[in-house]
Amino acid sequence: MTQASFWQNQAQAPKQTLAARIGDLAGGGVVGALAVGFCILLLAIAIFGPLTNLLLWTVAEQWYFPHTFPARYGFDFWARVFHPDGNAFVSLRYSLVIAVLTVIFCLSLAIPAGYALARLALPARALILLVFLVPQAFPNIPVHINIARVFYQLDLHGTVGAVVLVHTLHGMVYAVWIATAAFGAVDKTLEEAARDIGAGPIRTFFTITLPSAMPGIIASAIFVFLESLDEFTGTYFVGAPEITTLPMLMFRAGMEGNYQVASITALVLLVPSVLFMIVVERFLRADVLAAVGR
Amino acid sequence: MATDAILSVRDLSVAYGQTRILDGISLDLEQGEFLALLGRSGCGKTTLLRTIGGFMRPEHGQVRIDGVDVTRLSPEARPTAMVFQSYALWPHMTVFGNIAYGLKLRGVPKPEITRRIDEVLALLRLDGLADRKVTALSGGQRQRVALGRALAVAPRLLLLDEPLSNLDARIRLDLRHEIRDLLKRLGVTAVHVTHDREEAMVMADRLALMNGGQIVQQGAPAELYDRPASSFVADFMGASNIITLDVRHADDGLIVEGPGIAPARISAAAGSCTVGDNCARADIHFRSAQARIEASGAAVDDELSLPGVILQATYPGDSYRYAVQVGHDRFLVDDIRKFSEGEAVRIVLPAGAIHLFPHVDAQSAA
Numbered sequence: 001m002t003q004a005s006f007w008q009n010q011a012q013a014p015k016q017t018l019a020a021r022i023g024d025l026a027g028g029g030v031v032g033a034l035a036v037g038f039c040i041l042l043l044a045i046a047i048f049g050p051l052t053n054l055l056l057w058t059v060a061e062q063w064y065f066p067h068t069f070p071a072r073y074g075f076d077f078w079a080r081v082f083h084p085d086g087n088a089f090v091s092l093r094y095s096l097v098i099a100v101l102t103v104i105f106c107l108s109l110a111i112p113a114g115y116a117l118a119r120l121a122l123p124a125r126a127l128i129l130l131v132f133l134v135p136q137a138f139p140n141i142p143v144h145i146n147i148a149r150v151f152y153q154l155d156l157h158g159t160v161g162a163v164v165l166v167h168t169l170h171g172m173v174y175a176v177w178i179a180t181a182a183f184g185a186v187d188k189t190l191e192e193a194a195r196d197i198g199a200g201p202i203r204t205f206f207t208i209t210l211p212s213a214m215p216g217i218i219a220s221a222i223f224v225f226l227e228s229l230d231e232f233t234g235t236y237f238v239g240a241p242e243i244t245t246l247p248m249l250m251f252r253a254g255m256e257g258n259y260q261v262a263s264i265t266a267l268v269l270l271v272p273s274v275l276f277m278i279v280v281e282r283f284l285r286a287d288v289l290a291a292v293g294r
Numbered sequence: 295m296a297t298d299a300i301l302s303v304r305d306l307s308v309a310y311g312q313t314r315i316l317d318g319i320s321l322d323l324e325q326g327e328f329l330a331l332l333g334r335s336g337c338g339k340t341t342l343l344r345t346i347g348g349f350m351r352p353e354h355g356q357v358r359i360d361g362v363d364v365t366r367l368s369p370e371a372r373p374t375a376m377v378f379q380s381y382a383l384w385p386h387m388t389v390f391g392n393i394a395y396g397l398k399l400r401g402v403p404k405p406e407i408t409r410r411i412d413e414v415l416a417l418l419r420l421d422g423l424a425d426r427k428v429t430a431l432s433g434g435q436r437q438r439v440a441l442g443r444a445l446a447v448a449p450r451l452l453l454l455d456e457p458l459s460n461l462d463a464r465i466r467l468d469l470r471h472e473i474r475d476l477l478k479r480l481g482v483t484a485v486h487v488t489h490d491r492e493e494a495m496v497m498a499d500r501l502a503l504m505n506g507g508q509i510v511q512q513g514a515p516a517e518l519y520d521r522p523a524s525s526f527v528a529d530f531m532g533a534s535n536i537i538t539l540d541v542r543h544a545d546d547g548l549i550v551e552g553p554g555i556a557p558a559r560i561s562a563a564a565g566s567c568t569v570g571d572n573c574a575r576a577d578i579h580f581r582s583a584q585a586r587i588e589a590s591g592a593a594v595d596d597e598l599s600l601p602g603v604i605l606q607a608t609y610p611g612d613s614y615r616y617a618v619q620v621g622h623d624r625f626l627v628d629d630i631r632k633f634s635e636g637e638a639v640r641i642v643l644p645a646g647a648i649h650l651f652p653h654v655d656a657q658s659a660a
Contacts, residue, residue: 187380187382189378189380189382190382190384192349192369192376192378192382193376193378193382193383193384193443194384194395195348195368195369195370196347196348196349196369196370196374196375196376197370197375197395197396197399197443197444197447198370198396198399198400198447199370199395199399200370203399207395208384211384211386212384212385212386214386
């Protein structure tokens with residue numbers, strides 16, 4: 001085939017969807033259609049299978065080995081989990097208190113850090129940004145074991161403060177990176193206009209720069225909040241057994257074979273994640289997102 | 295100079311690292327005067343404006359406003375207000391919030407703020423838009439809000455940084471007159487940066503044409519237009535047809551001639567070539583509209599006649615525009631009469647249309 005005819009053939013070939021390609025590979029026609037259907041089914045099972053299992057467990061009161069489906073359905077375990085004296089409420093309170101404190105602590109560091117990284121001519125700026133990634137890059141367990149050791153010596157182990165510190169360590173990468181991008185996306189002439197009209201640098205920051213960067217800051221707060229809510233290993237090594245967050249409760253219930261409690265807790269943890277992701281999608285503008293990590 | 299000068303700039307030099315942007319600028323501006331800083335991009339006009347506004351520190355030199363040395367003061371400490379090219383309106387505030395910002399800062403009481411903003415909005419024909427988000431406004435409206443924000447604080451000196459360059463051509467033409475009218479009514483002293491000659495001439499009382507970090511000529515619009523002091527000014531002010539010819543001195547005037555061009559006696563030509571010895575060769579600048587085209591006939595006294603061929607005839611409106619080839623040069627000449635392409639003609643320049651300057655090589659002129 002000559003060069004020219006090759007390009008012509010390329011141009012003539014219509015764009016094929018993945019489904020159409022699979023159908024063709026299976027020989028087309030009825031067989032092809034069946035093959036496509038089968039692939040979709042496999043995909044659906046892969047995605048929804050575990051979720052269905054989880055949902056079933058939340059409403060299963062009796063479910064023994066040989067049976068494919070639970071023997072008895074009901075909301076008995078919901079009542080037990082959400083009993084005012086139950087573990088779930090204690091865990092929920094721990095989780096929320098720790099998440100809120102983590103967000104406050106993270107942002108109080110990330111806002112000045114992000115502003116400095118975005119606006120000041122700092123040497124080794126890229127290196128500083130990279131340092132915040134380090135806790136995520138190293139294997140989690142050795143890092144947490146060492147932190148736990150240090151906290152034991154400082155008599156911090158098993159306190160809410162210790163857990164907040166560990167969660168902050170993980171949240172900082174989101175908070176600082178997104179805050180840096182958010183401040184970087186604020187048009188400098190907006191600040192110049194405020195200075196020009198008579199505002200000092202501090203007033204300019206609080207009335208112009210911070211409000212302009214606020215959508216990005218809120219998005220980073222949500223990421224930190226979700227990260228804290230879901231965090232397990234750090235909490236386990238630094239907080240257990242005194243601090244029992246929702247993931248800890250879920251873990252313990254799962255280990256004890258109490259799948260109903262574990263599933264209900266998982267479902268509860270899913271709610272803020274889904275809600276907040278919808279919010280984040282609204283707040284995080286494309287230009288901020290594109291600048292993350294730069 | 296004058297003691298009642300609002301703005302007085304003395305020997306100002308600004309550099310970015312090693313690059314010198316402004317080189318010994320001196321400037322005075324009186325109460326109520328509207329000055330346009332005109333020049334191509336990179337000539338330093340915006341840097342001069344930003345140095346006056348306090349956004350850049352000069353290497354040396356002085357900026358005085360109302361007799362007070364503000365050279366080392368930050369922008370918020372200066373009695374200036376700027377209208378930015380991008381408007382720089384705060385998107386998280388309403389129109390009211392944007393304009394009220396400066397007044398709130400100054401501790402103006404609430405009822406007074408409301409009263410003054412109503413006044414500003416009426417002045418700028420923005421009535422009823424006070425509670426609108428600035429992001430919901432059109433370009434022209436945003437421009438007026440930016441102007442209102444600057445005017446609301448009653449600055450001693452208004453700085454305009456290419457305020458019209460982001461607008462549609464039509465709106466731009468209207469706003470030129472509107473802004474000039476408004477500033478004159480309010481008696482505001484203003485410095486306006488632009489690269490648009492016509493805009494500068496329409497809006498300003500005085501032009502300062504800049505090139506390479508220096509002011510090359512200052513004066514009323516008509517002065518720069520009719521009596522450009524250099525080849526650069528003539529070119530910028532629209533006399534951009536250039537032909538290089540030999541010049542001799544005669545009893546009462548100059549004799550101009552060149553290869554293929556009959557000697558012509560010119561009694562009085564504008565430009566800096568009246569004293570002979572510095573320009574045995576001279577650049578003659580002329581405007582398309584001030585020359586005319588003749589089909590034939592002999593040269594007349596006090597007119598320069600350039601024989602050529604019409605390459606292209608177009609009609610942009612009002613009159614025909616001809617591209618005429620003369621020797622190796624090509625000129626644009628407007629004439630209301632119709633000639634056809636390929637026709638042999640003469641470009642006739644009356645003495646008044648001629649601006650004569652000592653010849654500069656293309657390299658050194660750049």
